[in-house]
Each structure stands twice: as structure tokens, then as C-alpha cells.
Amino acid sequence: MLNKYARAFFTRVLTPFAALLLRLGVSPDAVTLIGTAGVMAGALVFFPMGEFFWGTIVITIFVFSDLVDGNMARQAGISSRWGAFLDSTLDRVADGAIFGGLALWYAGNGDDNVMCAVAIFCLASGQVVSYTKARGESIGLPVAVNGLVERAERLVISLVAAGLSGLHKFGVPGIQILLPIALWIVAVGSLVTLVQRVVTVRRESAEADAAEAAAADRGSGAAQ
Numbered sequence: 394m395l396n397k398y399a400r401a402f403f404t405r406v407l408t409p410f411a412a413l414l415l416r417l418g419v420s421p422d423a424v425t426l427i428g429t430a431g432v433m434a435g436a437l438v439f440f441p442m443g444e445f446f447w448g449t450i451v452i453t454i455f456v457f458s459d460l461v462d463g464n465m466a467r468q469a470g471i472s473s474r475w476g477a478f479l480d481s482t483l484d485r486v487a488d489g490a491i492f493g494g495l496a497l498w499y500a501g502n503g504d505d506n507v508m509c510a511v512a513i514f515c516l517a518s519g520q521v522v523s524y525t526k527a528r529g530e531s532i533g534l535p536v537a538v539n540g541l542v543e544r545a546e547r548l549v550i551s552l553v554a555a556g557l558s559g560l561h562k563f564g565v566p567g568i569q570i571l572l573p574i575a576l577w578i579v580a581v582g583s584l585v586t587l588v589q590r591v592v593t594v595r596r597e598s599a600e601a602d603a604a605e606a607a608a609a610d611r612g613s614g615a616a617q
């Protein structure tokens with residue numbers, strides 16, 4: 394949903410910045426790489442220490458690189474298969490760092506085995522949700538469904554909650570409850586999305602196989 398409705402807004406807002414980077418001689422690949430490194434640093438340095446506010450600030454600054462890199466490539470007319478591969482692959486790395494950082498907090502001083510397991514589930518299910526689309530498309534199917542909770546939703550729900558939970562350290566009472574609530578929402582939402590995508594791939598593959606069998610039948614009928 395965010396991908397559909399918010400992308401146009403962010404494209405308008407980020408286009409001048411993307412143009413500036415191109416004028417400065419920065420490449421889209423460099424933005425992809427630096428953005429991922431920044432997200433990883435924010436997530437793996439701050440989250441395991443329970444510094445959710447500062448971690449979220451650092452991650453938020455760098456995560457928008459994922460919208461800037463493609464914008465730069467399109468403006469410069471240099472969108473490429475390599476760029477698409479690099480972008481999607483490093484998305485998985487960044488997501489692994491964010492949910493891994495949260496899991497490390499709960500496994501350590503956060504001391505909550507259930508929430509550690511929920512964070513690991515968010516990490517794994519998010520990766521599988523993305524894989525269903527990539528694999529479905531690689532076997533020639535349209536995978537014409539995005540589902541309830543795409544990557545943008547996973548990130549926005551988790552990061553808004555993490556940032557707000559971090560305000561606990563600044564004296565806001567009770568607010569840290571938002572992070573576990575958000576992780577449960579992302580976990581359940583990712584599971585629903587996974588089922589939506591698997592059901593779609595199952596239907597599309599059955600339709601494609603039936604169409605192929607019908608075409609083969611017509612071919613052998615014509616040969617007789």
C-alpha cells in the first residue's frame with residue numbers, strides 16, 4: 394500500500410536531492426552501498442544496546458537511500474539489471490540487520506526470549522516474503538499480488554515503534570511497549586502476506602501449466 398501511494402510523494406520530494414548527487418558525480422551504486430552500510434551500522438551498533446531512538450534516527454537517515462538510488466538511475470537513464478539485483482540483494486541485508494539488531498537486544502539486556510523469537514520470525518518471514526516474489530517471477534509468473542505487509546510497511550511499522558520506544562530513555566513512561574506490539578503486528582502481517590503470495594503463485598502456476606498443456610494438445614492435434 395505504501396509502495397503504491399507514498400512512492401509518488403517521495404519521488405517528488407527526493408528528485409532534486411537525487412539530481413544534486415548526480416551533478417556531484419555520485420553513482421546510484423555508491424548510494425545503494427553507503428545506504429546499506431549506514432542502516433547496518435545504525436541497527437547493529439545501537440539496537441543491541443537498547444538505544445532505539447538514536448538507532449532509528451541513523452537508520453531513517455540512511456534507509457531513504459533506497460528511494461534515492463533508483464531515482465538517480467532513472468534520471469540519468471542508467472537503470473540496469475545489475476542495479477536492480479544490487480538494490481534488492483542489499484535490501485535483504487539491511488532488513489536482516491534491523492530485525493537482527495532487535496533480536497540481539499532481546500537476547501541480551503532486553504532479556505525476553507519470546508520477543509527475541511518474534512524478532513527472528515520477522516527477519517525470516519520478511520526474507521521469505523521477498524523470496525516468493527523473486528522466485529515466482531524467475532519461473533515466469535507475474536506474481537500479481539503484493540500482499541498486506543510489504544517491505545515499506547515492515548520498515549515503517551517497526552521503525553516508528555522503535556523510535557518512539559526509544560523515548561523511554563528520555564523519561565516518557567510506558568512508551569517502550571510500542572516495540573513489542575509492532576513486532577507482533579509485523580510478524581502476523583508477514584505471515585498473512587506469505588500465505589497471500591504462496592496462494593497466488595500456486596494459482597498462477599496451475600494456470601500457466603494448464604495453458605501450456607492445452608497448447609501442446611493443440612500442437613499434437615494439428616500434427617495428426
Ligand SMILES: CCCCCCCC/C=C\CCCCCCCC(=O)OC[C@H](COP(=O)(O)O[C@@H]1[C@H](O)[C@H](OP(=O)(O)O)[C@@H](O)[C@H](O)[C@H]1O)OC(=O)CCCCCCC/C=C\CCCCCCCC
Pocket residue numbers: 395396397399400403449450453456457459460480481482484519522523524526527542543544545548549552553556557560
Ligand atoms: C520522536 C520520534 C522518534 C521517531 C524517530 C523517527 C521515526 C522515523 C521512523 C520511520 C521512518 C521509516 C522510513 C522507512 C522508509 C522506507 C523506505 C524504503 O526503504 O522503502 C523501500 C520500498 C521498496 O523499495 P524497492 O522497490 O527497492 O524494494 C523492493 C521491495 O522491498 C520488495 O520487498 P517485498 O515487499 O517483496 O518484501 C522486494 O521484493 C524487492 O526485491 C525490492 O527491490 O519503497 C517503497 O515502498 C516506497 C514507499 C516508501 C514509503 C516510505 C514511507 C515513510 C513514511 C513515513 C515515515 C515517517 C514517519 C515519521 C514518524 C514519526 C514518528 C514519531
Ligand SMILES: Nc1ccn([C@@H]2O[C@H](COP(=O)(O)O)[C@@H](O)[C@H]2O)c(=O)n1
Pocket residue numbers: 421422423425459460461462463464466467471472473474475476477478479480
Ligand atoms: N544502484 C541502483 C539502484 C537501483 N537501480 C534501478 O532502480 C530500481 C529500483 O528503484 P527504487 O526506486 O526502488 O530504488 C532497480 O530495479 C533498478 O532498475 C539501479 O539501476 N541501480
Ligand SMILES: [Mg+2]
Pocket residue numbers: 458459460461462463480
Ligand atoms: Mg532502491
Ligand SMILES: [Mg+2]
Pocket residue numbers: 459480481484
Ligand atoms: Mg530497494
